[in-house]
Every structure is written in structure tokens, then in C-alpha cells.
Amino acid sequence: DAGVTQSPTHLIKTRGQHVTLRCSPISGHKSVSWYQQVLGQGPQFIFQYYEKEERGRGNFPDRFSARQFPNYSSELNVNALLLGDSALYLCASGIGAGTDTQYFGPGTRLTVL
Amino acid sequence: DQQVKQNSPSLSVQEGRISILNCDYTNSMFDYFLWYKKYPAEGPTFLISISSIKDKNEDGRFTVFLNKSAKHLSLHIVPSQPGDSAVYFCAASAGNQFYFGTGTSLTVIP
Numbered sequence: 001d002a003g004v005t006q007s008p009t010h011l012i013k014t015r016g017q018h019v020t021l022r023c024s025p026i027s028g029h030k031s032v033s034w035y036q037q038v039l040g041q042g043p044q045f046i047f048q049y050y051e052k053e054e055r056g057r058g059n060f061p062d063r064f065s066a067r068q069f070p071n072y073s074s075e076l077n078v079n080a081l082l083l084g085d086s087a088l089y090l091c092a093s094g095i096g097a098g099t100d101t102q103y104f105g106p107g108t109r110l111t112v113l
Numbered sequence: 114d115q116q117v118k119q120n121s122p123s124l125s126v127q128e129g130r131i132s133i134l135n136c137d138y139t140n141s142m143f144d145y146f147l148w149y150k151k152y153p154a155e156g157p158t159f160l161i162s163i164s165s166i167k168d169k170n171e172d173g174r175f176t177v178f179l180n181k182s183a184k185h186l187s188l189h190i191v192p193s194q195p196g197d198s199a200v201y202f203c204a205a206s207a208g209n210q211f212y213f214g215t216g217t218s219l220t221v222i223p
């Protein structure tokens with residue numbers, strides 16, 4: 001069975017631009033969470049979606065938004081990119097919401113110049 | 114505010130010996146704890162988890178211990194193998210959000 005997939009693998013943008021990252025969960029998983037991992041740090045929680053509804057949000061500005069589609073795939077959008085948004089963006093899927101083991105995708109490496 | 118802390122950035126262990134990775138947390142509401150392993154250029158891979166109602170969970174060479182009174186979590190790997198060399202993250206959950214530590218880089222020396 002396929003694991004969590006993310007696209008694109010790498011992305012280079014300039015300050016002020018907008019970016020959309022995509023994630024497909026493991027088949028049968030209904031929750032998707034997004035994390036930002038800056039070099040040398042652990043993943044920082046951005047959002048969790050379950051059954052197309054936002055179930056949790058971390059301490060990130062409104063420039064960050066996400067949505068989940070009927071097939072449970074998800075998009076993370078970041079507007080007005082800043083240099084500090086450069087990071088590895090990880091998507092994780094789980095069977096349910098809340099306390100449930102999450103399985104991570106390989107991530108999207110975003111570089112903002 | 115770092116609610117989950119891994120105070121050892123790195124650890125080196127001889128092949129065949131025990132590796133002990135430690136993790137401390139501050140939030141007494143955390144009720145579920147996990148360990149992930151991460152290789153370069155890959156996403157974290159789930160290793161083992163433990164609920165707050167338990168104090169130990171084993172899966173093959175991996176054992177996680179939870180000391181709730183000390184708010185301390187540890188991962189034991191016995192015996193350590195060179196393929197275990199990776200960055201290990203502990204994570205804790207209360208509700209819909211997981212909090213991760215900063216990771217410990219484990220090197221198993223052949």
C-alpha cells in the first residue's frame with residue numbers, strides 16, 4: 001500500500017509569492033495534519049483536518065491556510081511568503097482525529113529567496 | 114515555549130550495546146507519547162508509542178518507558194545496530210495537536 005505522498009518534492013519561491021503544497025493520505029485515513037520543520041528543530045504543528053473540518057491549529061499566522069477535500073487529500077497554502085517560511089513541510093495522516101498515531105510523508109522542501 | 118524537550122542533541126553507541134534516548138515534557142495533560150525515527154531527506158517514521166495509562170511498551174528491540182511523576186520518557190534500543198543511526202524525535206499529544214522535541218542524533222558505531 002502507498003504511504004503518505006506529498007508534492008512537489010522541492011520548491012523555490014521569492015518573497016511575497018504564494019505557494020500551494022499537496023498531500024495524499026494513506027488509503028483509509030481520514031485525518032491530515034501539516035507540520036513545519038526548520039533545520040535543527042522538531043516538526044511544529046500547523047493544522048489538523050478531519051473529515052474536511054479543521055480540528056486543530058498551531059501558532060501560525062493567518063498567511064497559512066489549508067483545506068481537505070472529499071477524497072481526504074489536503075492542500076496547505078501560504079501567502080505573502082517570507083524568508084523565514086523556508087522549511088521542510090511535512091504532512092501526516094491518521095485514521096481518526098485527536099490522539100492517534102500519525103504517519104508522515106517525505107515532505108516538501110520550500111526555499112524562499 | 115518548548116513543551117517537549119530532548120536535551121541530548123547527539124548520542125554515540127557501540128554496535129550491540131544499549132541506546133537510551135531521553136525526553137522530558139512539561140504539560141501534565143499529555144496522554145499519548147510517540148517516538149519517530151528520521152533519516153535525511155525522508156519524513157519521520159513511526160517507531161513506538163505509549164499511552165499515559167501504561168509505564169512500558171515493547172516492540173522487538175524497542176522499549177519505551179514512561180515516568181509520569183517525573184514527566185520523563187525514554188526509548189531503549191537493544192541491541193543497537195548501525196541501521197539505527199538516525200535522528201530520533203519524541204512527540205506528545207493532548208487532543209488534536211502533537212508536540213515534538215528537537216531530536217537526538219543517534220550514531221551506532223560498527
